[in-house]
Amino acid sequence: MIREILLMDGYGFYVWAAFLFTFLCFVTLYVVTKIQYTKEMNKFILKFGNLNSERAAFAKSQSINKEILSNISNI
Amino acid sequence: MFKIFEPNKIFSITSKAPKYVLMLFIIVISIGLVEALILSPEDYIQSEAVRIMYVHVPSAWISLGIFSSVTFLSVIGYIFKIKNFFLISKSLAPSGFVFNIIALVTGSIWGKPTWGTWWAWDARITSMLILALFYLIYLLAWRIYDNKDYVYKITSIITILGVINVPIVKYSVDWWNTLHQPASINIFSQSSIHISMLFPLIIMTAAFALFSILIFLMKYNTELIKIKNKGLDRL
Numbered sequence: 089m090i091r092e093i094l095l096m097d098g099y100g101f102y103v104w105a106a107f108l109f110t111f112l113c114f115v116t117l118y119v120v121t122k123i124q125y126t127k128e129m130n131k132f133i134l135k136f137g138n139l140n141s142e143r144a145a146f147a148k149s150q151s152i153n154k155e156i157l158s159n160i161s162n163i
Numbered sequence: 164m165f166k167i168f169e170p171n172k173i174f175s176i177t178s179k180a181p182k183y184v185l186m187l188f189i190i191v192i193s194i195g196l197v198e199a200l201i202l203s204p205e206d207y208i209q210s211e212a213v214r215i216m217y218v219h220v221p222s223a224w225i226s227l228g229i230f231s232s233v234t235f236l237s238v239i240g241y242i243f244k245i246k247n248f249f250l251i252s253k254s255l256a257p258s259g260f261v262f263n264i265i266a267l268v269t270g271s272i273w274g275k276p277t278w279g280t281w282w283a284w285d286a287r288i289t290s291m292l293i294l295a296l297f298y299l300i301y302l303l304a305w306r307i308y309d310n311k312d313y314v315y316k317i318t319s320i321i322t323i324l325g326v327i328n329v330p331i332v333k334y335s336v337d338w339w340n341t342l343h344q345p346a347s348i349n350i351f352s353q354s355s356i357h358i359s360m361l362f363p364l365i366i367m368t369a370a371f372a373l374f375s376i377l378i379f380l381m382k383y384n385t386e387l388i389k390i391k392n393k394g395l396d397r398l
Contacts, residue, residue, distance in 0.1 A: 106268075128389050131392050
């Protein structure tokens with residue numbers, strides 16, 4: 089059964105190569121996108137931490153900043 | 164009217180959605196892979212090589228769909244001056260480009276056992292290659308130009324020129340003699356593909372669509388945080 093799935097009547101090399109290439113593209117795209125997201129998020133945390141209390145309070149008053157800060161635990 | 168598309172309003176949804184989309188994607192792709200690699204029957208002419216169709220065809224469909232969406236959003240964004248539509252387009256394009264590359268490479272792998280060649284300057288393959296070039300130019304334009312108004316204009320022009328190629332990709336098999344067979348799946352008429360092959364194809368298309376949504380959401384959130392980072396610099 090496993091041998092049949094791997095060999096696929098002699099077409100195994102082509103079928104597995106196509107699926108493997110697709111899988112590698114998916115993983116690469118996901119990892120690159122995740123790295124970019126984490127990098128921007130870390131930049132945001134650093135910049136936010138450097139703000140003085142008055143500016144931080146102003147930045148926090150913007151709903152989108154609040155949302156970003158609430159997502160820090162997800163990265 | 165377009166207030167609903169403001170980043171502030173949708174970030175609360177887009178920031179939480181990726182983990183659920185990822186979970187759904189893993190479930191759907193698992194079912195799709197079992198169907199495509201084990202349960203679906205072999206073709207009476209192509210034998211087991213037909214299984215490449217389950218990654219090749221959904222990739223091509225999604226890449227064409229994304230380019231059409233990018234064009235639509237860019238044009239509407241340019242006409243009505245909705246900057247968020249450009250942000251959505253920019254976030255959609257990378258997954259469209261990767262799906263285009265997957266369609267080309269898996270098509271080339273499928274071509275060897277079926278046609279006896281890795282590559283042919285067939286109308287459909289060539290038009291898909293041209294689409295990949297348009298994707299590449301579009302993505303490069305965002306990297307090269309800093310002036311926002313100029314980049315909105317130039318990317319809109321690129322997508323308008325590129326979208327002319329989309330019906331050429333679709334109808335190339337009908338307009339010219341190509342190595343590709345005519346369409347097996349028709350929305351408005353009887354499809355020539357058997358249900359036992361159509362089902363895994365639909366599942367794999369759904370999985371690939373979920374993956375492109377996942378990448379879009381992650382890219383979109385990254386772009387929004389990038390904008391907010393610039394905002395913090397100005398404080």
